[in-house]
Amino acid sequence: GNSVTQMEGPVTLSEEAFLTINCTYTATGYPSLFWYVQYPGEGLQLLLKATKADDKGSNKGFEATYRKETTSFHLEKGSVQVSDSAVYFCALPGKRNTDKLIFGTGTRLQVFP
Amino acid sequence: SQTIHQWPATLVQPVGSPLSLECTVEGTSNPNLYWYRQAAGRGLQLLFYSVGIGQISSEVPQNLSASRPQDRQFILSSKKLLLSDSGFYLCAWRLGGPEQFFGPGTRLTVL
Numbered sequence: 001g002n003s004v005t006q007m008e009g010p011v012t013l014s015e016e017a018f019l020t021i022n023c024t025y026t027a028t029g030y031p032s033l034f035w036y037v038q039y040p041g042e043g044l045q046l047l048l049k050a051t052k053a054d055d056k057g058s059n060k061g062f063e064a065t066y067r068k069e070t071t072s073f074h075l076e077k078g079s080v081q082v083s084d085s086a087v088y089f090c091a092l093p094g095k096r097n098t099d100k101l102i103f104g105t106g107t108r109l110q111v112f113p
Numbered sequence: 114s115q116t117i118h119q120w121p122a123t124l125v126q127p128v129g130s131p132l133s134l135e136c137t138v139e140g141t142s143n144p145n146l147y148w149y150r151q152a153a154g155r156g157l158q159l160l161f162y163s164v165g166i167g168q169i170s171s172e173v174p175q176n177l178s179a180s181r182p183q184d185r186q187f188i189l190s191s192k193k194l195l196l197s198d199s200g201f202y203l204c205a206w207r208l209g210g211p212e213q214f215f216g217p218g219t220r221l222t223v224l
Contacts, residue, residue: 043215093211
């Protein structure tokens with residue numbers, strides 16, 4: 001079935017540093033891909049998505065490009081802020097059951113001033 | 114616009130006590146509904162999902178159960194809580210596309 005692998009955390013950065021959180025996937029066809037963000041004590045929020053190969057999703061300064069050649073959907077931000085400290089999840093629909101989302105294990109980002 | 118509510122926000126229960134967590138969605142009809150659990154420092158575990166009233170799919174055998182008595186209401190229950198039931202419980206909905214939208218969560222501590 002479909003699966004997703006995220007880099008282990010935590011990722012620790014200083015404010016204004018460049019961020020990359022790696023996500024690679026295994027899938028049949030070209031399903032939509034998602035990044036979710038979870039701030040401390042809250043539910044998950046959809047951060048961005050890409051629905052087809054070579055699409056770039058973007059929101060709040062974050063970007064991710066759907067790359068079928070490398071089966072990747074890495075999350076990037078040029079200049080992180082303390083308020084970006086959260087857990088980030090990569091996700092894609094299940095193969096057999098698109099009613100479900102398959103989530104990565106999550107990557108914790110800590111940004112210090 | 115659609116909104117999703119969960120209550121209570123936090124709950125502390127003794128081992129062996131019953132549980133009822135509620136989730137409601139506003140602004141949409143016939144959504145798929147989901148219950149997830151997140152143990153401390155862990156990822157998401159899908160517990161149940163429902164594609165319609167009275168239709169429940171269970172993902173993980175356990176002492177929890179779910180019900181969908183109304184189109185936009187999803188309830189998570191237990192007759193006797195275990196210590197291992199502690200965690201952060203998240204409800205989500207989806208309609209049409211594959212993306213899901215999450216509620217604010219319920220923090221359950223079983224003592």
